[in-house]
Amino acid sequence: MRRRLISSLVAAAVALAGLAAGSAAAQPQPGPGGGGPTSRRVCTDRHTAGKAYCLARVRTDLPARPGLLPGQQPAGLSPRDIQRAYQLPPVGGLGRRIAIVVANDYPEAEADLAVYRNQFHLPPCTTANGCFQKVYSTGVKPGTVDPSWALEAALDMQAVSASCPLCSITLVEAPTAFIVSSLIPAVDVANSLPGVTGVNGSWAIPEQPAEGSLDSHFLPGIVYTFGSGDDGGVPVYPSSSPNVTSVGGTRLNLDSRGRIVSESGWAGSGGGCSLYEPLPAFQQGFSPCATRSTPDVSAVADPDSGLAIYVSTPGNPTIGWQVGGGTSQSAPLVAGMYALAGRPGPNDRPNTYPYAHPRNFHDIVTGCAGAFCAHPGYDLVTGIGTPRGLRGLRR
Numbered sequence: 001m002r003r004r005l006i007s008s009l010v011a012a013a014v015a016l017a018g019l020a021a022g023s024a025a026a027q028p029q030p031g032p033g034g035g036g037p038t039s040r041r042v043c044t045d046r047h048t049a050g051k052a053y054c055l056a057r058v059r060t061d062l063p064a065r066p067g068l069l070p071g072q073q074p075a076g077l078s079p080r081d082i083q084r085a086y087q088l089p090p091v092g093g094l095g096r097r098i099a100i101v102v103a104n105d106y107p108e109a110e111a112d113l114a115v116y117r118n119q120f121h122l123p124p125c126t127t128a129n130g131c132f133q134k135v136y137s138t139g140v141k142p143g144t145v146d147p148s149w150a151l152e153a154a155l156d157m158q159a160v161s162a163s164c165p166l167c168s169i170t171l172v173e174a175p176t177a178f179i180v181s182s183l184i185p186a187v188d189v190a191n192s193l194p195g196v197t198g199v200n201g202s203w204a205i206p207e208q209p210a211e212g213s214l215d216s217h218f219l220p221g222i223v224y225t226f227g228s229g230d231d232g233g234v235p236v237y238p239s240s241s242p243n244v245t246s247v248g249g250t251r252l253n254l255d256s257r258g259r260i261v262s263e264s265g266w267a268g269s270g271g272g273c274s275l276y277e278p279l280p281a282f283q284q285g286f287s288p289c290a291t292r293s294t295p296d297v298s299a300v301a302d303p304d305s306g307l308a309i310y311v312s313t314p315g316n317p318t319i320g321w322q323v324g325g326g327t328s329q330s331a332p333l334v335a336g337m338y339a340l341a342g343r344p345g346p347n348d349r350p351n352t353y354p355y356a357h358p359r360n361f362h363d364i365v366t367g368c369a370g371a372f373c374a375h376p377g378y379d380l381v382t383g384i385g386t387p388r389g390l391r392g393l394r395r
Contacts, residue, residue, distance in 0.1 A: 039303035039325060041230070042148045043203075045177075052103070052179045052203040054152035055227040056328035057268075057303045064318035068119070076308030076323035077252070077300070079120050079162040082333060085252055085260050085300065086163070087389040088340060093164040096339040098198040099190035100160070100169065100332065101137075102153045103177035104146040108312045109134060109153060113169070116158045116310045122165045133170040135193070137186035142175045147315035149177070154311040155324045156202050156332045162307060163336030170196065179205055180214070187217050197343050198223035200335040202328035204236035207275045211237045215277075218243035221346040225335040227327030228295040229270020233370015233380065235294050236270055242280040245338075245351040246271070246294035247331040248382050249301025250364055265367025265374035265381035266302040270327060271295050272372065272380050282352040286378040297354050297392075298364065298382040299330035299337075334387070341393035353393055354384045360392030361385035 038061040043054040062075050083090055110132055117125055125131035136142065157169050170193055174186035183203065190199045199222060214237075218224045224244035229236040239246040249266035273289035280292060287293040300306070303325025310321050344350040354361060364374045364382040372380040387393060 042151050044148070050178050050180060050205070052177045052183055052205050054102075054149055054203050054328060055230050055326045056152045056155050056202065056324060057230065057326040058151070058318065059303050059306065059323040059325070062323055064320045064322040066320035068321065074119065074308040074310075074321035076306055078308060079122065079165060081260070082162045085263070086337065086387045088163060088337065091166060092340045093167040093336070095168075095195070096164070096197050096343070097168040097170055097193070097195045098160050098164070098200060098335050098339055099172050099193055099196050100153065100156045100200050101172045101174065101183060101186045101190055102149055102156065103142075103174050103183060103203070104144045104149045105142040105173055106150040106153045106171065106313065107145060108150065109157065109171050112154050112310050112312055113157050113161070117161055119310070122161055125161065125169060131168045135170055135172045135189065137172055137174045137182070137189045140175075142173050145313065145315075147313045150313035151311045151316055152202055152328055155307070155309050155328055156200055158309050159307060159329050159332035160200070160336045163333045164339045167336055167339045168195070177203070184214055184217050191217075191219055191222060196222065198225065198335045198339055200332045201226045201238060202331050204229050204239060207235055207237050207240055209276055211240070211276055214238070215241045215243050220349060221344055223335065223338040223344055223350045225331045225338070227270070227331040230268040230326045231270055231370070232268050233272055233372045234270055235272045235274050239270065239294050240274040240277050240292055242277055242292050243349060243351070245334065246296045246383070247327055247334045248295030248298035249327045249330050250298050250382060250386055251302035251367065252300045252305040254305065263300075263362060263364055263386060265364055265369055267367070267369050268326070269295065269298065269301065269369040269381050271369065271383070282349075282355045286355060286384075288380070293380060295383040296351055297334060297361065297384050298386050299333045301325055301327050301330040337387050337390065338393045341390040345395055348395060350393070353395060357392040358384050360388055362388050
């Protein structure tokens with residue numbers, strides 16, 4: 001069986017690598033993205049064939065703070081803000097484990113997570129108490145420490161902590177960002193981990209004709225959350241797989257006291273009609289597309305209303321407390337919400353749940369991304385909408 005798996009991965013790698021350059025003209029060109037001049041992309045290598053890029057963004061108009069004085073709060077949304085925005089319980093998720101798949105090594109992962117959770121008075125999540133694990137997908141620690149991917153991993157882990165404070169977290173490190181030879185095998189490892197109910201991937205590649213050959217790696221009975229992209233109205237893979245939950249982005253609009261007053265679609269939210277994936281049955285009657293459409297659901301992603309995050313990996317332009325964003329933020333937030341909602345049925349595709357319960361979502365009706373605008377009902381900016389409690393994320 002292992003030989004067949006390796007053969008299928010190699011075949012898919014050849015197809016994707018060969019088609020990446022040849023199909024470039026058929027790909028929609030990235031839109032202006034979101035966040036404007038006040039944020040930057042964390043991963044800048046977006047043009048290597050077959051290589052995924054992370055979807056994190058960070059604010060550039062707010063200086064990072066290496067440390068905080070006693071009683072001082074970092075800029076950005078807190079876990080309590082996320083709980084209020086999406087009507088989440090302050091506790092729950094105990095015993096649920098979310099695997100976060102990233103590329104390269106993040107040596108400071110456990111230490112940075114401890115700083116974040118201590119700041120917001122969340123229970124410790126450590127190797128010693130069994131809450132935190134780090135797994136190398138090949139069994140060998142990746143030889144590269146990439147500060148961009150370390151920041152991505154920090155955002156993922158801390159976003160899961162914000163929406164599901166009692167969830168356990170496993171960081172699965174792949175040796176490189178090449179999707180077929182490294183990241184997809186890391187997803188396979190995540191699938192096999194005891195107790196895992198959800199797998200998050202905050203990375204993407206442009207859609208390719210052979211992408212459907214990878215869909216079988218996303219199994220029934222596990223929640224897969226993938227960011228819909230940050231290029232404003234452009235679909236990406238794996239978000240476009242019919243077997244995953246594609247998570248788009250919104251902006252939380254705050255008043256002068258920092259209170260949430262409304263929510264709108266984010267200009268950078270990826271989405272649209274897939275070039276290659278067929279229309280799944282669960283989207284019939286919702287989607288305006290003849291093919292798979294993204295996103296399915298959304299959560300806050302605009303860096304201008306982003307999460308407070310902490311990262312200390314040397315080599316980052318900014319070290320310490322800063323404000324994150326992108327669908328790298330919304331995807332792990334939704335992963336935590338799914339975990340709060342409960343374990344999916346063993347034969348279920350959890351990305352179908354929101355379509356069965358659309359009334360349990362905030363219907364986002366304002367905001368545009370690329371050529372698409374949010375409107376009442378399902379749309380190609382925010383999907384079904386953003387969770388209003390947990391009912392929409394369970395059977």
